[in-house]
Amino acid sequence: MTKATKNIQVPKGFLFAAAEGGLRTHGHGPDVALIYSMVPARVAALFTTNRLQAAPIEISRDHLRRSRHAAQAILVNAGNANCATGAQGERAARQCAAKAAELFRIRPEHVLVASTGVIGVPLEARRITGLLPALARRLHPRAVHAVSRAILTTDTRPKVVSRTIPLAGRRITILGMAKGAGMIYPRMATMLGFFFTDAALDPRFVQAAARRMCAASFNRISVDGDTSPNDTVYLMANGMAGNRAITEKGPAGKKFLQTLTEIAQQLAIAMVADGEGAHRVAEIRVEGAASEKQAEALARSIALSPLVKTALAGADPNWGRILSAAGNAGVEFDPRRADIYLNRVRVCRQGGAAKFSEAAVQRQLRGKQVLIRLVLQGGKATARFWTCDFTKEYIRINASYRT
16 A cells, blocks of 8 residues: 555545455456445435446446435445346346345435446346344445455555545545546546545535536546447535535535546546556647637547557657647647647647757657647637657557456
8 A cells, every 4th residue: 555545535434345255357356346424414426428338337327316315225246347238237237236225224326336347248136135143244444445456456556635624614534536547538526536535515516526526527538539338436424524505606606626636636637547558648728729729629539539649659759740630629620720739848830840959859758748739829728638658568458358
């Protein structure tokens, strides 16, 4: 456990546990996790926009509708996505939720489920339900670290961030954890992201905060341009800090959303840095656009370009690929008025070549962090997007992921 993870603060009333159910295709270790709030919590959820949707998403969406967005437990498994498994998959997800509800004497709709792993393989519910009594006995705030590891698939490290801040007359804590290293191109959510706070939030603010947080973080990253059918984000607020309910308007709401977004951005960038086979992270920054929508479209198109990402892998200052990717974004801008900077060096001036030392820029591009700036002259809007390089290791990992 690193010094950073030792310092993780857990919001009041949230307990965690993990165990091994033998669900992983490769290796061993915990692959089933349980998260429990001592009191019912208000919940916001965001799910994948992929037309193929995993059984746990269908079941959890139904539970949230029936419970009016309240929940007390999240049951997660890695190693098996429980996706494209038909009626059997839905039964397995419902059985897992029902057994957890029975154990805690709560309503089944107060249990949410999430899965990640191989698609199309039937999930044996007993591998999860058989662990529930032991998981319930192990529940503890410090087991958050075990849970952060249990939800991983091809990730090389867990991703957990927390902050404690004074707000609305109390000290409130926000904790976020995420997993994801491949099949990452969220449009509404991320691979798996779970956020917990002991703050009391106005019901309308919970969903608004989750959406705005995702829009500025998980919706601005890509590893490979693929959107998982299991992408899920949950935000749970149990109110155990004892503060007055925070609304969207006012300084408390602004501060809460700012802190939540900072945590989400830190996790999102960590996911890109842990991208399958990745050697470096690139921040794409578009400046001087006519609108934020235009800026985001341009940044997104650059980040998704395989040619840009392979140039990053080779530390190649091939600015023509960047300008070409921007031109393919489907939005109007004048390439003849565009400048491109790699880190602090201008490599493209007014849509043409700028004088620079190729060797010096190449040395800079071999670092772990790269900043790509596309500077336009069409307005004042900006947008940021994060991606990673494409390497041979990405192909190796995904060529043998299932077998």
